[in-house]
Amino acid sequence: MNSLFRADNAPPPSRFNRRVSVCAEAFNPDEDEEDSEPRVVHPKTDEQRCRLQESCRDILLFKTLDQEQFSEVLDAMFELLVQPLEHVIDQGDDGDNFYVIERGVYDIVVMGVTVGQYDNKGSFGELALMYNTPRAATIVATQEGALWGLDRATFRRLIVKNNYKKRRMYETFIESVPLLKSLEANERMKIVDVLGSKQFPDGERIITQGEKAECFFIVESGEVKIMIKSKTKAGHADNAEVEITRCSRGHYFGELALVTNKPRAASAYAVGDVKCVVIDVQAFERLLGSCKEIMKRNIAHYEEQLVALFGSSMDLRD
Ligand code: 1OR
Ligand code: 1OR
Secondary structure (H helix, E strand, O other): OOOOEEOOOOOOOOOOOOOOOOOOOOOOHHHOHHHHOOOOOOOOOHHHHHHHHHHHOOOHHHOOOOHHHHHHHHHHOEEEEEOOOOEEEOOOOOOOEEEEEEEOEEEEEEOOEEEEEEEOOOEEOOHHHHHOOOOOOEEEEOOOEEEEEEEHHHHHHHHHHHHHHHHHHHHHHHHHOHHHOOOOHHHHHHHHHHOEEEEEOOOOEEEOOOOOOOEEEEEEEEEEEEEEEOOOOOOOOOOOEEEEEEEOOOOEEOOHHHHHOOOOOOEEEEEEEEEEEEEEHHHHHHHOHHHHHHHHHHHHHHHHHHHHHHOOOOOOOO
């Protein structure tokens, strides 16, 4: 990221302080040598802080931080402007910063092949910092954009330390999710490292039919109602929503659009207070690839139920 332009004209932090990568180390918070490093603060105008807060609102990795930790993260972040075709990250490099997208479209390139894209939201660059591994992908800006960077030391002190707590909190739950049974224990823990947890009050819409999909959900507590708008079911007014199923603890939803690359096929609503584990589309692709066969089998089952309910298939698959 040599040519990245810091919005405050200062050189990007920690570029000259890279360490040699060590393969997927187990993190022990009591041995973290970075604990004694001074707190990083990049002063911001009110306007910058507003934009930063907006960009970080839905970042899953920040969702399990407490308020004090979150505000330390915001203090430490610095603004970066990028130009079209700039490489924010190069595969194989050591990790310096974690990035949150304010705006811009970024290609994810692995071994020269574009495997995905970030479209004006999301974050990247957590893997090399979490596991002390070389960068797993190249990230290229396709247009002018703006990012917020978080230096490695602060990321490790706050996010990685918090992951240790997350692993203890979610280990039993994640092991109990039937979909994830076929994964190795360390693969399930990698899901825990990147998941976010979101709460939804009674009646709140979690997924909107027809929208572009960005994440995948597993119900942690409460009940989720799946509703579909149908023009074909006899006796229902056009566009009236009908309930088709409910999901409770350990059940997943929101996989269909990610598997088929189509808009959301149905809407999802909280019934009472609901808590869900949320995984973003990139982590879904990276970590749940081997579970896709199970999901596809269940999707075939949706189609049968769709025919039974509405009398015709709405073509849920590709
Ligand atoms: P990093 O620190 O390794 C590159 O630097 C970043 O790209 C990585 O963290 C992730 O944040 C992001 N495989 C590897 N890295 C990915 C992937 C990915 N998607 C986003 N990143 N995928 C598997 C490709 C075979 C998912 C593609 C959708
Ligand atoms: P999505 O990403 O399309 C809506 O977002 C989610 O509702 C969908 O993924 C599934 O996880 C979930 N048809 C379509 N979506 C369903 C269905 C379904 N059941 C659950 N979802 N069925 C077909 C009948 C209309 C099955 C009903 C039991």
